[in-house]
Amino acid sequence: MDNESKKQQMFNNMKRKKKEVKIVRRIVSVIALIALIAIGIGGYSGYKYVNTALQPVDPNAKGEIAIEIPMGSGVTSISKILEKNGVVKNAQIFKYYAKFKNESQFQAGNYQLTKAMTLDEIIESLKTGKVYHEPVFTMTVPEGLTLEQIAAVVAKNTDFTAEQFMDKVTDATYIESLIGEYPNLLTEDIYNENIRHTLEGYLYPATYPFYEEKPSLATIIETMLGTMDDIVAEYRVVMGEKEMTVHELLTFASLLEEEATAQTDRETIASVFYNRLSIDMPLQTDPTVLYSLGSHKDRVLYEDLEVDNPYNTYKNKGLPPGPIAGTGKVSIEAALNPSQTDYFYFLADKEGINHFAKTYDEHLANIEQYLR
Structure with missing residues (x-):
């Protein structure tokens, strides 16, 4: 094969590879675009779900709902009570929202809440209660x-x-x-x-x-x-x-x-x-x-x-x-x-007082002194 033929073959090979690379890049671009769209849809759906749960259940609601918060209730149990009574849309999101706002000092008591209340309004209400019985x-x-x-x-x-x-x-x-x-x-x-x-x-x-x-x-x-x-x-x-x-x-x-x-x-x-x-x-x-x-x-x-x-x-x-x-x-x-x-050993003596030691020899000495 002469030099001209070799050059032509190299040129054809480079052209073919360049075409292959272009095709691969297109495929990768399409896949990446699809992935981004999927992530975007998922992210938007997640954002929309959380944002919806942060809104009042029914902004136009007028009727009050009697809620009882027992003494000793934590944020988790209070969140469930609110969701069960239809005052919040999602107990988990209310709990995380309250913790994000560093709100946990809720009071036991009887409350009259509405579905039109915002989460902040509910939180403020729950901080004013009194023990009712x-x-x-x-x-x-x-x-x-x-x-x-x-x-x-x-x-x-x-x-x-x-x-x-x-x-x-x-x-x-x-x-x-x-x-x-x-x-x-x-x-x-x-x-x-x-x-x-x-x-x-x-x-x-x-x-x-x-x-x-x-x-x-x-x-x-x-x-x-x-x-x-x-x-x-x-x-x-x-x-x-x-x-x-x-x-x-x-x-x-x-x-x-x-x-x-x-x-x-x-x-x-x-x-x-x-x-x-x-x-x-x-x-x-x-x-x-x-x-x-x-x-x-x-x-x-x-x-x-x-x-x-x-x-x-x-x-x-x-x-x-x-x-x-x-x-x-x-x-x-x-x-x-x-x-x-640096302690690796400890023992409790007959009075329940603990004694600590760094080495096993020190521990044996404590045994001899406090337990024998």
Whole structure:
């Protein structure tokens, strides 16, 4: 092949490739345009939906609607009450709007609201209420209780049995509906196959007032669940900074709840756990052994430490599969803001006072001094 022929062939090849590139670019441009249109439609639809939900339900409505906000209600439960009574279009959007505006100090009381009210007008109204009557009864759920222990508290304060309570909090269909109601609290993490009870650690411990003589089990459960949802929402920013999920937070906090004998110890115990996790050292915390055994004991024996169970942190590294008890705000805050220490060991003496150590030899010395 002479030089002229070679040049012609190269020219033809370049021309063909240039044409192919042009076709590919056109295809890519069309695909990109379609994608942008789809995103635009989706974004516009989402914007339109949210914007609509932020508007009054019916700007021309005249009639007033009687709304009762029970004492102790959080933003989550209030949002549901407003949606149920047709005063707001979407409970979730009202809740997020109130939190965005940093509005949470709502008052229990009787309200006369209308469908023509804006969200800001509703919020202002909810801040002026007065307690309108005493609760029919109150129920105190202490920190550090398992679901089965909470069931006993419910049975003591209501006509429901502990078995009925446990059947409700372990019902798969009911739990699935709760995930839809509390998507920021209940995630797929609760479906870990090693978790004993799906909602363990998710019912916030507190004293709850009830304004009806016989509230349903769903009312009782969702009152506690809604409170936990509101509590956890306060720490979203810190959780994001620490790259910590809700499930990890409640699991970690539950260990502190069970281990701490004094409020001031929680941050230091948290530092011990974080220090151990940082070097892949087992947490070796006795409450997880007791949870593995499914029974309370005054003293954990060496043979107990060998129980083959995912929750046993003597046998398994890292956090257990899920929370081992209900945790209060103090333990949640300690889990997010631990002390900065070099401790890797601690023990509680016979008076319940904790003693910390940096090395195993120091820990053995503490055992000899405080437990022998």
